[in-house]
Amino acid sequence: MLSKLLEKEINDQINYEFWSAQLYLSMSAHFADLGLPGFAHWMYIQYQEETTHAVKFFNYVIERGGKVQVQPIQEVSTVWDSILSVFKETMEHEQKVTTRINHLADTAVAEKDHATQSMLRWFIDEQVEEEANVKAIVDTLKLVKDNGYGIYALDKELATRVFIDNTQTGINA
Numbered sequence: 001m002l003s004k005l006l007e008k009e010i011n012d013q014i015n016y017e018f019w020s021a022q023l024y025l026s027m028s029a030h031f032a033d034l035g036l037p038g039f040a041h042w043m044y045i046q047y048q049e050e051t052t053h054a055v056k057f058f059n060y061v062i063e064r065g066g067k068v069q070v071q072p073i074q075e076v077s078t079v080w081d082s083i084l085s086v087f088k089e090t091m092e093h094e095q096k097v098t099t100r101i102n103h104l105a106d107t108a109v110a111e112k113d114h115a116t117q118s119m120l121r122w123f124i125d126e127q128v129e130e131e132a133n134v135k136a137i138v139d140t141l142k143l144v145k146d147n148g149y150g151i152y153a154l155d156k157e158l159a160t161r162v163f164i165d166n167t168q169t170g171i172n173a
């Protein structure tokens with residue numbers, strides 16, 4: 001059985017993962033509007049991934065005999081002033097998620113909940129991947145700046161990303 005504190009904190013994280021999904025869906029729409037289908041596609045996969053994260057926590061709470069409280073999703077941004085600013089916001093967002101996952105792990109340790117610590121391992125590893133993937137794109141954007149061909153080439157590259165539900169495979173990538 002989950003402690004009341006962990007039940008509450010994981011419920012908050014379910015909402016936060018859905019909020020992340022909304023944020024990335026909004027970024028995807030923004031890129032589609034700019035005529036950058038590869039960037040839009042990459043963000044759409046982010047949206048799909050965040051949804052699987054929310055569902056992984058959702059199933060875990062139920063499995064441990066807790067109650068999921070589905071909460072309203074806060075509003076997300078819809079406008080950005082550059083491609084780089086979208087990815088800088090993405091990087092800051094993922095760093096914030098990492099801090100939240102670490103806090104959850106601290107609570108699980110304090111509550112002596114070994115099963116939750118084990119479940120959170122997957123998310124801890126996932127965040128390493130998330131931050132590294134976004135950093136690589138930020139670095140490339142800094143390199144190409146406003147070069148049209150550079151943006152075009154990156155758009156083509158991001159279009160090749162394939163969605164894999166890592167919560168099912170158990171492998172973080």
Ligand SMILES: [Fe+2]
Pocket residue numbers: 017020049050053097
């Ligand atoms: Fe996530």
Ligand SMILES: [Fe+2]
Pocket residue numbers: 020050094097130
């Ligand atoms: Fe994420």
